[in-house]
Every structure is written in structure tokens, then in C-alpha cells.
Amino acid sequence: MIFRVETFYENGMTPSNEGGVLLRRGLRFTIPNQYGQFLKAILSPIPLDSYQWNVVDEESYIVKDGQLDRLLFPESTVIDGHQFAELLTQHEHYLIFVDIKAFHSNMSSEIVTYEDFLHSTCEFALLVIDSQDVTIYCKDPQMLNSLYENAFLHEFEEIAYITSHNDSMTRLSCW
Template sequence: MIFCAETFYEIVMILRNEGGVLLRRGLSFTIPNQYGHFLQDILTPIPLNQYQWKVIDEESYIVKDGQLDCLLFPKSTVINGRQLNERITQHEHYLIFVDIKAFQPNISSEIITYEDFLHSTCEFVLLVTDSQYVTIYCKDQEMLNSLYENAFLHEFEEIEYITSHNDSMTRLSCW
């Protein structure tokens, strides 16, 4: 585990502000606005095969021969972890908007707000907006810590935990 002074300070401040209860909802950071395997990089700590993945109205492209080709996910769909892994590892991609949610074991109702997320079978939400702004919500605190460390190791920028005090999202959507 990597010790980061800023993370320790942030946790101490949250603990003080929350009366001893750490309310981390997720994580936000930025990725480079370029072609790459960013979904694969972001999702490295996640056991993809343990989930059913719901992809909603995204706009991201497979890159072939240095050019944008077809949509990474042609339509809103539900896929298993193996299918997701194939999609994100076979070709470079260019992310513009991504809305992916992981469910275990069954997909529950639509997730619109953070409260919907909390009361659903959804375990993980990944949103990418404007090609570089990544927002993740995760119920599992250990997995959230792994995602933070992973973002740090991939040298993503502006990495911070999302808490009840700094969460400005009103909808869990990239649109």
C-alpha cells in the first residue's frame, strides 16, 4: 500500500468533520485527452468477471489505424465481464462519454441518483465526461482504495476522494 501524506490529511479531516465516520462515496480524477487503453487502465483493480456490466448511451470509439472507427459499445447493453474485458483490451479507444455500471448478481432498477445507487444491487459506477473527467462511485471501500492507488500508479491527475462534502453530482450520468 502506498502512503500518501495528502490522502492521510484528507482522511483525518473527513474523520473530524464527520464525527469519526468516514463517508467516502467514490473517486474523481482526469485522464489524458488522447487515444489509449484508459478503460483497461482504470478498471485494473476490478474483478470484471464478477459483475454484469450495464453500458448506457455512451459515445466512445475504437481506434483503428490511428483513426476513429466504430463505437466502442454500439448501443446501450448489458454484457458480462469477459465481454467487457475483450472490448477494452483488443483495441485502443477514444473515450468521450462513458456510463458503465457493475451489478452483482442481478441488474436492479435504473440508477439516477447517489441514493438510488446506495439502495440498488449496483456495486460500481464509472462515468467519463468530455474525454478526460472520470468519476467513480464504489460501495466497497477496499476496492475504492485500490482504485485510488491504481489512479496514482497510472499518473492520472487531480485524484481525489468524493465525499458527502465535495460531491457536486446530482445525477449519476455522463450526460
Template sequence: MRRGVRFTIPNRYGHFLQEILNTIPIEQYRWSVVDEESYIVENGELNRLLFPDSTIIDGHQFAELLTQHEHYLIFVDIKAFQSDMSSEIVTYEDFLQSMCEFALLVTDSQDVTMYCKDPQMLNSLYENAALHGFGDITYITSHNDSMTRLSCW
């Protein structure tokens, strides 16, 4: 069974969150951002944190933030919910039992891991990664999932 998709993005400034998520109806979700270390880029330099604190942000604000500024991703832990966000998600099993629709994790500026409950959305994320020329794209399955925690740390 496919759990998610894993790929690499270039280690440089860009609009990578927007590119990664462009097949997702961003505005339909509420977004939980936890323990993030990524920066808004202004005048070719790292300026301030993309998300200053662990936060919950609505889809319209999230979409606006992704399109307004170029950013540099170092560590990102973002989870999307359609409704109740009360559960803590530490493991894949927690993810399955939660109201979280998908999780996006970026580590070391270029390693992207996404978990997704909807098989069609998962295929769309895979195809989107290929369309953008991201590297080393693979599906995550129960046989090759090496993550013990759904966290970027």
C-alpha cells in the same frame, strides 16, 4: 464517508478503461453500458462506437473488448452488477439501494468519476489512479459531491 474517487485522464487515444479498471475483477460482473459515446481506434482514427448500443455485457466479453482495441472516450456511463440489474440508477441514493457495486462515468474525454460501495475496492481504485499518473485525484465524499445524477450527460 467516502463515496468514490474523481480524477482526470489524458485526452487522447489509449486503453484507459482497462487501466482504470485493472484492479477490479472485471469477469465477475455484468456490465450495464448506457448512453455512451466512445470509439474504437483503428489505424490511428476513430472507427466505430466502442459500445454500439446501450447494452448489458458479461465480464468476459467486457474484458476482451477493453484489451483488444485502443479507444477514445468521450462520454461513458458504465455500471457493474454481481446479480440483479433491474433497478434504474439516477441518483447516489438509487445507487446505494441498488445491486450495483460501482459506477464509472467519463465526461468530456477526461473527467472520470467512480462511485464504489466497497471501501477496500475504492482505496484500490484511488491507488491505481495514482499509479497510472492520472491527474487531480480526489476522494468523493458527502461534503464535496457535486453530482446530482449518476450519469455522464
């Protein structure tokens, strides 16, 4: 496993090769393609109770007796932080596609692009694609650093910050 060492700046910036500074938008990494409690592990640095969680077009399952049982989130919905935390800790799950966004207050509007995210009340977006590829966008630089360190501690792979220079996503969606 190879990790790139980066200097942590208090303002969430990293130096660029062009001599300027790049704003960190988020991070990406891979998780094992297996059953587990990966949402709980990924989100452990975040105070889940502080947010309303908007789940959109998700396809992930609760695992019961070693088999896929039912959808982790049966429909697109908004879940309060307490219920969300309970759901993540009560069951082992298998993630296929996940699109979860966190708000301190009610969802302001649909978030399709990174620019929509910036201008919304959304604080945090978590996307899982094809069971392994995790992308996180986060407005709080300190929380982003905590999420990076957490991914490293959980031995997730291919951990890298997303900046304006390397952000290849055109939509903030798992589909």
C-alpha cells in the same frame, strides 16, 4: 502534479473538519485527452469477470489505424464480464462520454441519483465526461482504496475522494 495525502482507514472513512467522519462515496480524477486503453487502466484492480456491466448512453470509439472507427459499445447494453474484458484489451479507444455500471447479478432498477445507487444491486459506477473527467462510485471501501492507488500509479491527475461533503453530482450519468 500535486497529490493530497490522506490517511486510509479500514472502514473507508476520512476525518472531517467538523470533527465527524465522512463516508467515502468514490473518487474523481482526470485522464489524458488522447487515444489509449484507459478503461483497461482505470479498471485494472477490479475482477471484471465477476460482474455484469451495464453500458448506458455511451459515446466512445474504437481506434483503428489512428482514426476513430466505430462505437466502442454500439448500443446501451448489458455485457458479461468476460466479453467486457476482451473488448477493453483488444482495442485502443477514445472515450468521450461513458456511463458504465457493474452488478453481481441482474440490474435491479435505473440508477439516477447516488441514493438510487446505494439502494440498488449496483456495486460500481464509472462515468467519463468530456473525454477527461472520470468519476467513480464504489460501495466496497477496499476496492475504492485500490482504485485510488491505481489512479495514482497510472499518474492520472487531480485525484480526490468523493465524500458527502464534496459530492457535486446530482445525477449518476455522463449526460
